[in-house]
Amino acid sequence: MLPAPDMRHRDAVMIASLLHLMSHYTARDENDRPCVRLASVIERHLCALARLPELDPVLRATCEQLCEKWAGLVDDGMPRPAAKPTFMERIMRGSRLGPSAA
Numbered sequence: 001m002l003p004a005p006d007m008r009h010r011d012a013v014m015i016a017s018l019l020h021l022m023s024h025y026t027a028r029d030e031n032d033r034p035c036v037r038l039a040s041v042i043e044r045h046l047c048a049l050a051r052l053p054e055l056d057p058v059l060r061a062t063c064e065q066l067c068e069k070w071a072g073l074v075d076d077g078m079p080r081p082a083a084k085p086t087f088m089e090r091i092m093r094g095s096r097l098g099p100s101a102a
Contacts, residue, residue, distance in 0.1 A: 007054055018045040036077035043070035 021042050025035065046067035050060055085093070 011049070011052060011055060014045060014049055018042065018049065021045065034073070034077055036074055039070055039073045039077060043067055043074055046070055 021038060025038050025042060028035070046063045049055060050063040050067055052060065055063075
């Protein structure tokens, strides 16, 4: 059974959007850092396509695999929180101020 024409149109629009986003992601200077926000949008599009039951099984499986890969790119590109100083580091930093800082 073929999906309804409006469903096929929606799928085609999602795939076209995804290809457009991916081309923007790759069209940056070598000096530019990867855009995590754009990678995240690409990942969401891939995941949405992977969840469409009427999509061709090969295309759905490809989107599933790519979704995982893009999720890794997003995770790698996220800024890491600064390490909190340990108890000893806080004590040592406080002792450098000396009595005149009080």
